[in-house]
Amino acid sequence: QKEVEQNSGPLSVPEGAIASLNCTYSDRGSQSFFWYRQYSGKSPELIMSIYSNGDKEDGRFTAQLNKASQYVSLLIRDSQPSDSATYLCAVNTLGSGNTGKLIFGQGTTLQVKP
Amino acid sequence: DARVTQTPRHKVTEMGQEVTMRCQPILGHNTVFWYRQTMMQGLELLAYFRNRAPLDDSGMPKDRFSAEMPDATLATLKIQPSEPRDSAVYFCASGSPPSGPSSYEQYFGPGTRLTVT
Numbered sequence: 001q002k003e004v005e006q007n008s009g010p011l012s013v014p015e016g017a018i019a020s021l022n023c024t025y026s027d028r029g030s031q032s033f034f035w036y037r038q039y040s041g042k043s044p045e046l047i048m049s050i051y052s053n054g055d056k057e058d059g060r061f062t063a064q065l066n067k068a069s070q071y072v073s074l075l076i077r078d079s080q081p082s083d084s085a086t087y088l089c090a091v092n093t094l095g096s097g098n099t100g101k102l103i104f105g106q107g108t109t110l111q112v113k114p
Numbered sequence: 115d116a117r118v119t120q121t122p123r124h125k126v127t128e129m130g131q132e133v134t135m136r137c138q139p140i141l142g143h144n145t146v147f148w149y150r151q152t153m154m155q156g157l158e159l160l161a162y163f164r165n166r167a168p169l170d171d172s173g174m175p176k177d178r179f180s181a182e183m184p185d186a187t188l189a190t191l192k193i194q195p196s197e198p199r200d201s202a203v204y205f206c207a208s209g210s211p212p213s214g215p216s217s218y219e220q221y222f223g224p225g226t227r228l229t230v231t
Contacts, residue, residue: 034219043205043222044157088157092218100145100209100218101170104157 003027004091006105014113019076021108023089026070032092033065033072034102039085048074079112086110116140118208118223126229132194135226137206138187145209145218146189148174148181151225152202160204163189196230203227 005024013019021035032051036044050056050063050072062075072091076083086109090102119138127133139146147162161171161181171181178197183189193200203225209218 036222043225046219046221049219090220100147100164100220101159101162102220106156 002105003103004089004105006087006089006108008106009109010111011108012111012113013079015079015081017079017112019079019083019110019112021074021076021087021089021110022071023073023091023105024071025089025091025103027091028067028070030067030070030091033063034090034092035061035063035072035074036088036090036104037085038088038107044088076110079110081112081114084110084112118206118221120204120206120223120226122226123224124227124229126231127196128231129197130195131230132192133196133200133228133230135191135204135206135228137189137191137208137223139189139206139208140210140221141187143208143210143221144186146183147207147209147220148189148191149205149207149222150202151205157205160191193228196228198230201228201230 003026035048037047038044048063050065053065053067056063060077064073086107088107089105092102121136145164148160149157151157160174162169163183166183180192205225206223207220209220
């Protein structure tokens with residue numbers, strides 16, 4: 001089992017819809033969770049971080065964390081074609097202490113159709 | 115506007131040649147990470163440093179790769195000799211010390227696209 005798992009997609013949604021991206025992780029002691037967006041040919045860009053159970057909202061983005069079920073999700077409301085990218089989930093596991101080391105998932109490709 | 119810089123942005127070289135990639139972390143960030151990204155393997159952590167000291171380089175092929183941080187504003191990743199399988203995008207990321215329970219947020223540079231023929 002991979003430490004951080006994501007469905008590779010592509011996930012296709014129509015413009016204006018809600019896109020839901022999911023990520024599961026194996027280390028129950030994980031404490032910090034991040035979502036990165038990566039456009040084709042570009043570098044990963046940090047868009048959300050979450051540390052506590054529940055929801056965290058930032059504009060059109062909402063990160064959701066459920067430590068008991070070991071999953072973290074990203075919701076994108078009112079999806080735009082410009083949101084089309086690969087979304088990477090990253091987890092700081094307990095085993096890495098506070099070194100800052102992150103384990104990345106393989107990423108989910110999102111396509112927003114006009 | 116603070117950002118991680120990397121040079122060169124693109125490098126094409128022949129098998130057996132030495133390749134050096136450079137990274138300037140965001141001023142004030144004390145942790146630097148080197149990643150490699152390929153379609154097959156995704157994003158792999160090669161090595162990382164805190165306060166210029168190497169913390170972990172277990173992701174790096176030791177026989178040909180080396181990473182150093184000669185000063186707080188420069189990190190280098192060297193491949194000698196290079197092989198076609200080293201062709202990938204190499205990213206540097208830097209992070210600042212966390213406050214409270216949060217972890218280091220990592221900010222990526224633009225990457226170096228390496229092609230070894």
